[in-house]
Amino acid sequence: DAEITQSPRHKITETGRQVTLACHQTWNHNNMFWYRQDLGHGLRLIHYSYGVQDTNKGEVSDGYSVSRSNTEDLPLTLESAASSQTSVYFCASSTSNTEAFFGQGTRLTVV
């Protein structure tokens, strides 16, 4: 079955370190998204991609970057982790204006 997987599921890192969260989908979807979820804010869009070599900033993109070298993967990099980036991160993919499929999430703690 097609799926979308995130790794790691849990990560603790130190302030100032570079961190990369992986997202891999086997749906062959063109569209991929990264969201963060915080209490009281719901899901906020960090970056998104509509295809290979395409990346775009979302509403909370500062301190994050993504790259899209193939259809299946959209890794999210925190250039220099900050305590404000402690959150649950969700990757999603879609092919149209209907359903976006979400991964199980990565719980990141920056200490």
Next chain:
Amino acid sequence: QKEVEQDPGPLSVPEGAIVSLNCTYSNSAFQYFMWYRQYSRKGPELLMYTYSSGNKEDGRFTAQVDKSSKYISLFIRDSQPSDSATYLCAMGNDYKLSFGAGTTVTVRA
């Protein structure tokens, strides 16, 4: 002001009750409207979606959209303990979604 406003609750109802969830939005460009359900420590999963004003039913779930008032609702009839989850409204255009903060619902047996 957020693009999408959703009462975070929490909401606690007895089994069998009707659950009513609402969202308002400010962006008139939104073309499609969705409700996602998220169980604890899981990713959101799509529950309902619609493109137009009016009602859409799927079993015990009814999604309602009023574009003129920029208001959407989700009703859950005959609620069950298994409906206990966080419900997020989402809406968008151009493949991007904007989410509400989510309402946590507990259905008591």
